[in-house]
Amino acid sequence: MKKIALALIAALLIPAAAFAAGKEIKIGVTPFPHKDIMNVVKQLLAKDGYELKIVEFTDYVTPNTALAEKSLDANFFQHIPYLENTVKEKGLKLVWVAKIHIEPLGLYSKKIGKLDELKNGAQIAIPNDATNCARALRLLEKGGLVKVKAGELVTAKDVTDNPKNFKIRELDAAQLPRTLQDVDAAVINTNFAVEAGLIPAKDAIIIEGKDSPYANVVAVRAEEKDSPAIKALVKASNSKEVKDFINKELVPKGIVPAF
Known part of the structure:
Protein backbone atom coordinates (compact mmCIF):
# COMPACT_ATOMS: atom_id res chain seq x y z
CA MET A 1 0.00 0.00 0.00
CA LYS A 2 2.87 2.38 0.84
CA LYS A 3 4.45 1.71 -2.55
CA ILE A 4 1.16 2.42 -4.31
CA ALA A 5 0.70 5.64 -2.33
CA LEU A 6 4.24 6.78 -3.18
CA ALA A 7 3.66 5.98 -6.84
CA LEU A 8 0.48 8.04 -6.86
CA ILE A 9 2.24 10.99 -5.21
CA ALA A 10 5.06 10.79 -7.76
CA ALA A 11 2.56 10.71 -10.62
CA LEU A 12 0.86 13.81 -9.27
CA LEU A 13 4.16 15.64 -8.87
CA ILE A 14 5.35 15.04 -12.45
CA PRO A 15 2.82 17.32 -14.16
CA ALA A 16 3.31 19.92 -11.45
CA ALA A 17 7.05 19.95 -12.12
CA ALA A 18 6.45 20.15 -15.85
CA PHE A 19 4.12 23.10 -15.32
CA ALA A 20 6.70 24.88 -13.15
CA ALA A 21 9.37 24.39 -15.82
CA GLY A 22 7.03 25.88 -18.41
CA LYS A 23 6.72 29.07 -16.36
CA GLU A 24 10.35 29.94 -17.06
CA ILE A 25 11.23 32.12 -20.04
CA LYS A 26 14.85 32.40 -21.09
CA ILE A 27 15.67 35.47 -23.17
CA GLY A 28 18.97 36.47 -24.76
CA VAL A 29 19.89 40.17 -24.78
CA THR A 30 22.78 42.50 -25.50
CA PRO A 31 23.73 44.75 -22.56
CA PHE A 32 22.35 48.28 -23.08
CA PRO A 33 19.50 49.09 -23.28
CA HIS A 34 18.05 45.64 -23.88
CA LYS A 35 19.07 44.18 -20.55
CA ASP A 36 17.81 47.27 -18.72
CA ILE A 37 14.42 47.05 -20.40
CA MET A 38 14.12 43.31 -19.75
CA ASN A 39 14.82 43.88 -16.05
CA VAL A 40 11.58 45.90 -16.00
CA VAL A 41 9.78 43.17 -17.96
CA LYS A 42 11.10 40.59 -15.49
CA GLN A 43 9.33 42.30 -12.60
CA LEU A 44 6.05 42.42 -14.54
CA LEU A 45 6.24 38.76 -15.58
CA ALA A 46 6.88 37.72 -11.98
CA LYS A 47 3.42 39.05 -11.12
CA ASP A 48 1.99 36.66 -13.74
CA GLY A 49 3.92 33.72 -12.32
CA TYR A 50 6.70 33.65 -14.92
CA GLU A 51 10.41 33.70 -14.17
CA LEU A 52 12.34 35.62 -16.82
CA LYS A 53 15.94 34.44 -17.07
CA ILE A 54 18.11 37.01 -18.84
CA VAL A 55 21.16 35.72 -20.73
CA GLU A 56 23.64 38.37 -21.86
CA PHE A 57 25.43 38.31 -25.24
CA THR A 58 28.01 40.70 -26.67
CA ASP A 59 27.59 39.98 -30.38
CA TYR A 60 24.86 40.08 -33.00
CA VAL A 61 25.16 36.51 -34.27
CA THR A 62 24.96 34.10 -31.33
CA PRO A 63 21.54 35.18 -29.96
CA ASN A 64 19.70 34.11 -33.13
CA THR A 65 21.63 30.84 -33.36
CA ALA A 66 20.89 30.07 -29.70
CA LEU A 67 17.20 30.84 -30.22
CA ALA A 68 16.96 28.63 -33.30
CA GLU A 69 18.72 25.81 -31.44
CA LYS A 70 16.28 26.17 -28.50
CA SER A 71 18.87 27.30 -25.95
CA LEU A 72 16.66 30.39 -25.58
CA ASP A 73 12.91 30.99 -25.70
CA ALA A 74 13.29 34.50 -27.11
CA ASN A 75 15.86 37.19 -27.81
CA PHE A 76 15.91 40.97 -27.77
CA PHE A 77 18.85 42.71 -29.39
CA GLN A 78 18.09 43.36 -33.07
CA HIS A 79 16.00 45.51 -35.36
CA ILE A 80 13.53 44.14 -37.91
CA PRO A 81 15.70 44.41 -41.08
CA TYR A 82 18.58 42.61 -39.34
CA LEU A 83 16.26 39.78 -38.24
CA GLU A 84 14.70 39.49 -41.69
CA ASN A 85 18.10 39.37 -43.36
CA THR A 86 19.37 36.71 -40.92
CA VAL A 87 16.27 34.59 -41.43
CA LYS A 88 16.70 34.83 -45.20
CA GLU A 89 20.44 34.09 -45.18
CA LYS A 90 20.41 31.22 -42.68
CA GLY A 91 16.94 29.78 -43.20
CA LEU A 92 15.97 30.22 -39.54
CA LYS A 93 12.31 29.99 -38.55
CA LEU A 94 12.28 33.07 -36.34
CA VAL A 95 9.72 35.89 -36.18
CA TRP A 96 9.38 39.12 -34.22
CA VAL A 97 6.46 39.49 -31.83
CA ALA A 98 6.88 42.92 -30.22
CA LYS A 99 8.43 46.24 -31.23
CA ILE A 100 9.98 47.91 -28.21
CA HIS A 101 12.35 50.77 -28.99
CA ILE A 102 14.43 52.53 -31.61
CA GLU A 103 18.16 53.18 -31.23
CA PRO A 104 19.06 55.94 -33.67
CA LEU A 105 22.36 55.35 -35.48
CA GLY A 106 24.76 58.29 -35.13
CA LEU A 107 28.05 59.61 -36.52
CA TYR A 108 30.63 60.29 -33.79
CA SER A 109 34.16 61.67 -33.73
CA LYS A 110 36.95 62.54 -31.33
CA LYS A 111 38.61 64.76 -33.93
CA ILE A 112 35.90 66.95 -35.45
CA GLY A 113 32.72 68.66 -34.32
CA LYS A 114 31.06 69.42 -37.66
CA LEU A 115 30.61 67.57 -40.93
CA ASP A 116 32.43 70.23 -42.96
CA GLU A 117 35.55 69.62 -40.85
CA LEU A 118 36.03 66.19 -42.44
CA LYS A 119 39.03 66.56 -44.73
CA ASN A 120 39.73 64.91 -48.07
CA GLY A 121 40.62 61.26 -47.57
CA ALA A 122 39.21 61.14 -44.02
CA GLN A 123 38.57 57.66 -42.62
CA ILE A 124 34.99 56.83 -41.62
CA ALA A 125 34.22 53.51 -39.90
CA ILE A 126 30.79 51.89 -40.22
CA PRO A 127 29.23 48.58 -39.04
CA ASN A 128 30.09 45.57 -41.20
CA ASP A 129 26.85 43.56 -40.79
CA ALA A 130 24.63 43.85 -43.85
CA THR A 131 21.69 45.86 -42.52
CA ASN A 132 23.59 48.26 -40.27
CA CYS A 133 26.17 48.82 -43.00
CA ALA A 134 23.42 49.92 -45.38
CA ARG A 135 21.79 51.94 -42.65
CA ALA A 136 25.08 53.74 -41.90
CA LEU A 137 25.65 54.56 -45.56
CA ARG A 138 22.16 56.07 -45.78
CA LEU A 139 22.97 58.23 -42.77
CA LEU A 140 26.19 59.45 -44.46
CA GLU A 141 24.17 60.10 -47.61
CA LYS A 142 21.60 62.06 -45.62
CA GLY A 143 24.46 64.16 -44.24
CA GLY A 144 25.58 64.96 -47.78
CA LEU A 145 28.91 63.17 -47.45
CA VAL A 146 28.40 60.52 -50.16
CA LYS A 147 25.83 59.20 -52.59
CA VAL A 148 24.88 55.52 -52.67
CA LYS A 149 23.10 53.50 -55.33
CA ALA A 150 19.50 52.44 -54.75
CA GLY A 151 18.88 49.20 -52.89
CA GLU A 152 18.41 47.79 -49.41
CA LEU A 153 21.63 45.96 -48.54
CA VAL A 154 24.19 48.36 -50.00
CA THR A 155 27.86 48.29 -48.98
CA ALA A 156 30.80 50.66 -49.27
CA LYS A 157 31.32 49.29 -52.80
CA ASP A 158 27.96 50.81 -53.76
CA VAL A 159 29.02 54.41 -53.09
CA THR A 160 28.49 56.22 -56.41
CA ASP A 161 29.73 59.69 -55.47
CA ASN A 162 32.46 60.43 -52.93
CA PRO A 163 33.74 63.96 -53.67
CA LYS A 164 36.13 64.06 -50.70
CA ASN A 165 37.42 60.54 -51.29
CA PHE A 166 36.46 59.35 -47.81
CA LYS A 167 37.94 55.97 -46.91
CA ILE A 168 35.00 53.95 -45.57
CA ARG A 169 36.01 51.02 -43.36
CA GLU A 170 33.50 48.29 -42.50
CA LEU A 171 34.20 46.96 -38.98
CA ASP A 172 32.45 44.88 -36.29
CA ALA A 173 29.73 47.04 -34.72
CA ALA A 174 30.84 46.35 -31.13
CA GLN A 175 34.40 47.50 -31.93
CA LEU A 176 33.45 50.87 -33.42
CA PRO A 177 33.68 53.00 -30.26
CA ARG A 178 37.30 51.85 -29.82
CA THR A 179 38.15 52.95 -33.36
CA LEU A 180 37.40 56.62 -32.63
CA GLN A 181 41.05 57.13 -31.67
CA ASP A 182 42.18 55.80 -35.05
CA VAL A 183 39.61 57.10 -37.54
CA ASP A 184 38.21 60.55 -38.23
CA ALA A 185 34.61 59.50 -37.55
CA ALA A 186 32.50 56.39 -37.00
CA VAL A 187 28.85 55.50 -37.38
CA ILE A 188 27.93 53.71 -34.14
CA ASN A 189 24.82 51.92 -32.86
CA THR A 190 23.31 53.75 -29.89
CA ASN A 191 23.74 50.82 -27.48
CA PHE A 192 27.47 50.59 -28.13
CA ALA A 193 27.84 54.39 -28.10
CA VAL A 194 26.21 54.68 -24.67
CA GLU A 195 28.31 51.82 -23.28
CA ALA A 196 31.38 53.77 -24.38
CA GLY A 197 30.25 56.86 -22.47
CA LEU A 198 28.87 58.78 -25.46
CA ILE A 199 25.56 60.64 -25.22
CA PRO A 200 23.77 60.37 -28.59
CA ALA A 201 21.64 63.49 -28.14
CA LYS A 202 24.75 65.56 -27.37
CA ASP A 203 27.73 63.83 -28.99
CA ALA A 204 26.37 62.63 -32.34
CA ILE A 205 27.32 64.93 -35.23
CA ILE A 206 24.40 63.56 -37.25
CA ILE A 207 21.80 61.07 -36.07
CA GLU A 208 18.80 59.18 -37.44
CA GLY A 209 15.39 60.71 -36.84
CA LYS A 210 12.66 59.24 -34.69
CA ASP A 211 10.96 57.98 -37.86
CA SER A 212 13.67 55.32 -38.30
CA LYS A 253 20.16 59.03 -24.02
CA GLY A 254 18.67 59.07 -27.52
CA ILE A 255 16.49 55.93 -27.30
CA VAL A 256 12.78 56.22 -28.03
CA PRO A 257 9.82 53.83 -27.58
CA ALA A 258 8.48 52.10 -30.70
CA PHE A 259 5.01 51.24 -29.36
Missing part, protein backbone atom coordinates in the same frame (compact mmCIF):
# COMPACT_ATOMS: atom_id res chain seq x y z
CA PRO A 213 12.19 51.99 -39.46
CA TYR A 214 14.76 50.08 -37.41
CA ALA A 215 12.65 49.18 -34.37
CA ASN A 216 14.31 46.74 -31.95
CA VAL A 217 12.11 43.71 -31.41
CA VAL A 218 11.57 40.59 -29.34
CA ALA A 219 12.12 37.55 -31.58
CA VAL A 220 10.93 33.97 -31.00
CA ARG A 221 10.67 30.68 -32.85
CA ALA A 222 7.76 30.86 -35.30
CA GLU A 223 6.01 27.79 -33.93
CA GLU A 224 5.89 29.24 -30.42
CA LYS A 225 4.77 32.81 -31.15
CA ASP A 226 1.24 32.12 -29.87
CA SER A 227 2.19 30.18 -26.75
CA PRO A 228 0.93 31.48 -23.38
CA ALA A 229 4.49 32.26 -22.24
CA ILE A 230 5.31 34.33 -25.34
CA LYS A 231 1.98 36.15 -25.14
CA ALA A 232 2.79 37.03 -21.52
CA LEU A 233 6.24 38.25 -22.62
CA VAL A 234 4.73 40.44 -25.35
CA LYS A 235 2.15 41.90 -22.98
CA ALA A 236 4.84 42.83 -20.44
CA SER A 237 7.23 44.14 -23.11
CA ASN A 238 4.60 46.49 -24.56
CA SER A 239 3.27 47.60 -21.19
CA LYS A 240 2.81 51.13 -19.89
CA GLU A 241 5.49 50.42 -17.30
CA VAL A 242 8.08 49.67 -20.00
CA LYS A 243 7.11 52.73 -22.05
CA ASP A 244 7.35 54.92 -18.96
CA PHE A 245 10.80 53.48 -18.19
CA ILE A 246 12.01 54.21 -21.72
CA ASN A 247 10.62 57.74 -21.67
CA LYS A 248 12.11 58.52 -18.29
CA GLU A 249 15.45 56.73 -18.36
CA LEU A 250 16.34 56.20 -22.01
CA VAL A 251 14.91 59.05 -24.09
CA PRO A 252 17.54 61.45 -22.63
Whole structure:
Protein backbone atom coordinates (compact mmCIF):
# COMPACT_ATOMS: atom_id res chain seq x y z
CA MET A 1 0.00 0.00 0.00
CA LYS A 2 2.87 2.38 0.84
CA LYS A 3 4.45 1.71 -2.55
CA ILE A 4 1.16 2.42 -4.31
CA ALA A 5 0.70 5.64 -2.33
CA LEU A 6 4.24 6.78 -3.18
CA ALA A 7 3.66 5.98 -6.84
CA LEU A 8 0.48 8.04 -6.86
CA ILE A 9 2.24 10.99 -5.21
CA ALA A 10 5.06 10.79 -7.76
CA ALA A 11 2.56 10.71 -10.62
CA LEU A 12 0.86 13.81 -9.27
CA LEU A 13 4.16 15.64 -8.87
CA ILE A 14 5.35 15.04 -12.45
CA PRO A 15 2.82 17.32 -14.16
CA ALA A 16 3.31 19.92 -11.45
CA ALA A 17 7.05 19.95 -12.12
CA ALA A 18 6.45 20.15 -15.85
CA PHE A 19 4.12 23.10 -15.32
CA ALA A 20 6.70 24.88 -13.15
CA ALA A 21 9.37 24.39 -15.82
CA GLY A 22 7.03 25.88 -18.41
CA LYS A 23 6.72 29.07 -16.36
CA GLU A 24 10.35 29.94 -17.06
CA ILE A 25 11.23 32.12 -20.04
CA LYS A 26 14.85 32.40 -21.09
CA ILE A 27 15.67 35.47 -23.17
CA GLY A 28 18.97 36.47 -24.76
CA VAL A 29 19.89 40.17 -24.78
CA THR A 30 22.78 42.50 -25.50
CA PRO A 31 23.73 44.75 -22.56
CA PHE A 32 22.35 48.28 -23.08
CA PRO A 33 19.50 49.09 -23.28
CA HIS A 34 18.05 45.64 -23.88
CA LYS A 35 19.07 44.18 -20.55
CA ASP A 36 17.81 47.27 -18.72
CA ILE A 37 14.42 47.05 -20.40
CA MET A 38 14.12 43.31 -19.75
CA ASN A 39 14.82 43.88 -16.05
CA VAL A 40 11.58 45.90 -16.00
CA VAL A 41 9.78 43.17 -17.96
CA LYS A 42 11.10 40.59 -15.49
CA GLN A 43 9.33 42.30 -12.60
CA LEU A 44 6.05 42.42 -14.54
CA LEU A 45 6.24 38.76 -15.58
CA ALA A 46 6.88 37.72 -11.98
CA LYS A 47 3.42 39.05 -11.12
CA ASP A 48 1.99 36.66 -13.74
CA GLY A 49 3.92 33.72 -12.32
CA TYR A 50 6.70 33.65 -14.92
CA GLU A 51 10.41 33.70 -14.17
CA LEU A 52 12.34 35.62 -16.82
CA LYS A 53 15.94 34.44 -17.07
CA ILE A 54 18.11 37.01 -18.84
CA VAL A 55 21.16 35.72 -20.73
CA GLU A 56 23.64 38.37 -21.86
CA PHE A 57 25.43 38.31 -25.24
CA THR A 58 28.01 40.70 -26.67
CA ASP A 59 27.59 39.98 -30.38
CA TYR A 60 24.86 40.08 -33.00
CA VAL A 61 25.16 36.51 -34.27
CA THR A 62 24.96 34.10 -31.33
CA PRO A 63 21.54 35.18 -29.96
CA ASN A 64 19.70 34.11 -33.13
CA THR A 65 21.63 30.84 -33.36
CA ALA A 66 20.89 30.07 -29.70
CA LEU A 67 17.20 30.84 -30.22
CA ALA A 68 16.96 28.63 -33.30
CA GLU A 69 18.72 25.81 -31.44
CA LYS A 70 16.28 26.17 -28.50
CA SER A 71 18.87 27.30 -25.95
CA LEU A 72 16.66 30.39 -25.58
CA ASP A 73 12.91 30.99 -25.70
CA ALA A 74 13.29 34.50 -27.11
CA ASN A 75 15.86 37.19 -27.81
CA PHE A 76 15.91 40.97 -27.77
CA PHE A 77 18.85 42.71 -29.39
CA GLN A 78 18.09 43.36 -33.07
CA HIS A 79 16.00 45.51 -35.36
CA ILE A 80 13.53 44.14 -37.91
CA PRO A 81 15.70 44.41 -41.08
CA TYR A 82 18.58 42.61 -39.34
CA LEU A 83 16.26 39.78 -38.24
CA GLU A 84 14.70 39.49 -41.69
CA ASN A 85 18.10 39.37 -43.36
CA THR A 86 19.37 36.71 -40.92
CA VAL A 87 16.27 34.59 -41.43
CA LYS A 88 16.70 34.83 -45.20
CA GLU A 89 20.44 34.09 -45.18
CA LYS A 90 20.41 31.22 -42.68
CA GLY A 91 16.94 29.78 -43.20
CA LEU A 92 15.97 30.22 -39.54
CA LYS A 93 12.31 29.99 -38.55
CA LEU A 94 12.28 33.07 -36.34
CA VAL A 95 9.72 35.89 -36.18
CA TRP A 96 9.38 39.12 -34.22
CA VAL A 97 6.46 39.49 -31.83
CA ALA A 98 6.88 42.92 -30.22
CA LYS A 99 8.43 46.24 -31.23
CA ILE A 100 9.98 47.91 -28.21
CA HIS A 101 12.35 50.77 -28.99
CA ILE A 102 14.43 52.53 -31.61
CA GLU A 103 18.16 53.18 -31.23
CA PRO A 104 19.06 55.94 -33.67
CA LEU A 105 22.36 55.35 -35.48
CA GLY A 106 24.76 58.29 -35.13
CA LEU A 107 28.05 59.61 -36.52
CA TYR A 108 30.63 60.29 -33.79
CA SER A 109 34.16 61.67 -33.73
CA LYS A 110 36.95 62.54 -31.33
CA LYS A 111 38.61 64.76 -33.93
CA ILE A 112 35.90 66.95 -35.45
CA GLY A 113 32.72 68.66 -34.32
CA LYS A 114 31.06 69.42 -37.66
CA LEU A 115 30.61 67.57 -40.93
CA ASP A 116 32.43 70.23 -42.96
CA GLU A 117 35.55 69.62 -40.85
CA LEU A 118 36.03 66.19 -42.44
CA LYS A 119 39.03 66.56 -44.73
CA ASN A 120 39.73 64.91 -48.07
CA GLY A 121 40.62 61.26 -47.57
CA ALA A 122 39.21 61.14 -44.02
CA GLN A 123 38.57 57.66 -42.62
CA ILE A 124 34.99 56.83 -41.62
CA ALA A 125 34.22 53.51 -39.90
CA ILE A 126 30.79 51.89 -40.22
CA PRO A 127 29.23 48.58 -39.04
CA ASN A 128 30.09 45.57 -41.20
CA ASP A 129 26.85 43.56 -40.79
CA ALA A 130 24.63 43.85 -43.85
CA THR A 131 21.69 45.86 -42.52
CA ASN A 132 23.59 48.26 -40.27
CA CYS A 133 26.17 48.82 -43.00
CA ALA A 134 23.42 49.92 -45.38
CA ARG A 135 21.79 51.94 -42.65
CA ALA A 136 25.08 53.74 -41.90
CA LEU A 137 25.65 54.56 -45.56
CA ARG A 138 22.16 56.07 -45.78
CA LEU A 139 22.97 58.23 -42.77
CA LEU A 140 26.19 59.45 -44.46
CA GLU A 141 24.17 60.10 -47.61
CA LYS A 142 21.60 62.06 -45.62
CA GLY A 143 24.46 64.16 -44.24
CA GLY A 144 25.58 64.96 -47.78
CA LEU A 145 28.91 63.17 -47.45
CA VAL A 146 28.40 60.52 -50.16
CA LYS A 147 25.83 59.20 -52.59
CA VAL A 148 24.88 55.52 -52.67
CA LYS A 149 23.10 53.50 -55.33
CA ALA A 150 19.50 52.44 -54.75
CA GLY A 151 18.88 49.20 -52.89
CA GLU A 152 18.41 47.79 -49.41
CA LEU A 153 21.63 45.96 -48.54
CA VAL A 154 24.19 48.36 -50.00
CA THR A 155 27.86 48.29 -48.98
CA ALA A 156 30.80 50.66 -49.27
CA LYS A 157 31.32 49.29 -52.80
CA ASP A 158 27.96 50.81 -53.76
CA VAL A 159 29.02 54.41 -53.09
CA THR A 160 28.49 56.22 -56.41
CA ASP A 161 29.73 59.69 -55.47
CA ASN A 162 32.46 60.43 -52.93
CA PRO A 163 33.74 63.96 -53.67
CA LYS A 164 36.13 64.06 -50.70
CA ASN A 165 37.42 60.54 -51.29
CA PHE A 166 36.46 59.35 -47.81
CA LYS A 167 37.94 55.97 -46.91
CA ILE A 168 35.00 53.95 -45.57
CA ARG A 169 36.01 51.02 -43.36
CA GLU A 170 33.50 48.29 -42.50
CA LEU A 171 34.20 46.96 -38.98
CA ASP A 172 32.45 44.88 -36.29
CA ALA A 173 29.73 47.04 -34.72
CA ALA A 174 30.84 46.35 -31.13
CA GLN A 175 34.40 47.50 -31.93
CA LEU A 176 33.45 50.87 -33.42
CA PRO A 177 33.68 53.00 -30.26
CA ARG A 178 37.30 51.85 -29.82
CA THR A 179 38.15 52.95 -33.36
CA LEU A 180 37.40 56.62 -32.63
CA GLN A 181 41.05 57.13 -31.67
CA ASP A 182 42.18 55.80 -35.05
CA VAL A 183 39.61 57.10 -37.54
CA ASP A 184 38.21 60.55 -38.23
CA ALA A 185 34.61 59.50 -37.55
CA ALA A 186 32.50 56.39 -37.00
CA VAL A 187 28.85 55.50 -37.38
CA ILE A 188 27.93 53.71 -34.14
CA ASN A 189 24.82 51.92 -32.86
CA THR A 190 23.31 53.75 -29.89
CA ASN A 191 23.74 50.82 -27.48
CA PHE A 192 27.47 50.59 -28.13
CA ALA A 193 27.84 54.39 -28.10
CA VAL A 194 26.21 54.68 -24.67
CA GLU A 195 28.31 51.82 -23.28
CA ALA A 196 31.38 53.77 -24.38
CA GLY A 197 30.25 56.86 -22.47
CA LEU A 198 28.87 58.78 -25.46
CA ILE A 199 25.56 60.64 -25.22
CA PRO A 200 23.77 60.37 -28.59
CA ALA A 201 21.64 63.49 -28.14
CA LYS A 202 24.75 65.56 -27.37
CA ASP A 203 27.73 63.83 -28.99
CA ALA A 204 26.37 62.63 -32.34
CA ILE A 205 27.32 64.93 -35.23
CA ILE A 206 24.40 63.56 -37.25
CA ILE A 207 21.80 61.07 -36.07
CA GLU A 208 18.80 59.18 -37.44
CA GLY A 209 15.39 60.71 -36.84
CA LYS A 210 12.66 59.24 -34.69
CA ASP A 211 10.96 57.98 -37.86
CA SER A 212 13.67 55.32 -38.30
CA PRO A 213 12.19 51.99 -39.46
CA TYR A 214 14.76 50.08 -37.41
CA ALA A 215 12.65 49.18 -34.37
CA ASN A 216 14.31 46.74 -31.95
CA VAL A 217 12.11 43.71 -31.41
CA VAL A 218 11.57 40.59 -29.34
CA ALA A 219 12.12 37.55 -31.58
CA VAL A 220 10.93 33.97 -31.00
CA ARG A 221 10.67 30.68 -32.85
CA ALA A 222 7.76 30.86 -35.30
CA GLU A 223 6.01 27.79 -33.93
CA GLU A 224 5.89 29.24 -30.42
CA LYS A 225 4.77 32.81 -31.15
CA ASP A 226 1.24 32.12 -29.87
CA SER A 227 2.19 30.18 -26.75
CA PRO A 228 0.93 31.48 -23.38
CA ALA A 229 4.49 32.26 -22.24
CA ILE A 230 5.31 34.33 -25.34
CA LYS A 231 1.98 36.15 -25.14
CA ALA A 232 2.79 37.03 -21.52
CA LEU A 233 6.24 38.25 -22.62
CA VAL A 234 4.73 40.44 -25.35
CA LYS A 235 2.15 41.90 -22.98
CA ALA A 236 4.84 42.83 -20.44
CA SER A 237 7.23 44.14 -23.11
CA ASN A 238 4.60 46.49 -24.56
CA SER A 239 3.27 47.60 -21.19
CA LYS A 240 2.81 51.13 -19.89
CA GLU A 241 5.49 50.42 -17.30
CA VAL A 242 8.08 49.67 -20.00
CA LYS A 243 7.11 52.73 -22.05
CA ASP A 244 7.35 54.92 -18.96
CA PHE A 245 10.80 53.48 -18.19
CA ILE A 246 12.01 54.21 -21.72
CA ASN A 247 10.62 57.74 -21.67
CA LYS A 248 12.11 58.52 -18.29
CA GLU A 249 15.45 56.73 -18.36
CA LEU A 250 16.34 56.20 -22.01
CA VAL A 251 14.91 59.05 -24.09
CA PRO A 252 17.54 61.45 -22.63
CA LYS A 253 20.16 59.03 -24.02
CA GLY A 254 18.67 59.07 -27.52
CA ILE A 255 16.49 55.93 -27.30
CA VAL A 256 12.78 56.22 -28.03
CA PRO A 257 9.82 53.83 -27.58
CA ALA A 258 8.48 52.10 -30.70
CA PHE A 259 5.01 51.24 -29.36
